[in-house]
Amino acid sequence: MDQSRTSFPIRFKDKKGRSIVIRPYERTDHDKLQEMYDYFEPKGLEAGLPPPEDNVRHHWLQTVTSSFFNLIALHRDQVVGHAALDLWDPSLCPEYLIFILQGFRNCGLGTAMSEIMRDMAQDSGCKKIWLTVRSANTCAIRVFKKVRFRFRGGIDIDREMELIIRQETSPHPSGKRKTTKIP
Template sequence: MTRRYPDEPAGTFPAPPRQVTDREGRSIQLRRADATDRTALIEMYKQFDPADRAQGIPPARETAIERWLENILDTDRYNVVASHEGDLVGHATLVPDDDDGYELAIFVLSAYQGAGIGTELVETLLGHGQSEGIEQVWLTVERWNDPAIALYRKVGFETSNSERFEQEMAIRLA
């Protein structure tokens, strides 16, 4: 399948590290993640609300989370984490596909959803991607996930395919 991307780049995004204040007044640190974050990410994903899992990710069992993170934290992937008072509360990743693009996935603990952290996390991940020379990013989102679709549109994603169970969206960074 040939993926469609917008013709024009979306603009410039902020690169990590950065600190923001969410709508609840919490100080959130956004930074690049790496393999040293593995244990903290496992702990975050063990807390993840089953209702917030989509398309089978993140996995539910600890052993499956560990295997999944081995792939996500590999050297050719780009990851950003959000932390509050030392605890990880969000994670976003760009994983290369076979066609010169990167797939985006984002996860925010339910207690931190709706406070703007998802938007900051996506924008920071896209800024990280821009600094690394990534040009094209895409994602899939469940058609009924209106808050996520609104977030992606807000940062510049456009619908590229809506013929499936999920809606595919894409953005051009460069």
């Protein structure tokens, strides 16, 4: 993720006026993030995530935090949002995950985190990213569409959405190639 245009931490106020800090996950955040998932509801609805069983959920979280690029959102030192993107091989089509704690949904946090992750994916050279969402989760679908995700594949209980990241290279005065996003 060289030369990312995103500078952390990012501070903003959500639609309810609460101060939120978004930053990359650190190992010292593990207990707070695990606590968010322990209180998260509903468990297991979105493609079985987060897993409802404690031991399975804890193992899943360990795998995601050690294998993906992770962002957390904090309010008063409590983790209220988590987004993850598999950026180990940006030439592939990485999977995107996002979970927002109840009470912080529909307040702009999901959109903010998704926009940051979209920019991180683009800066890493990804051509597209994808996610799975439950067809009935209209709030999440609305957020993903704001960020330019589109449905792919057939209609089912769970649907896949993808975001094509269009890039154009143009000459840069320094002689380096410059990548710019085309809306």
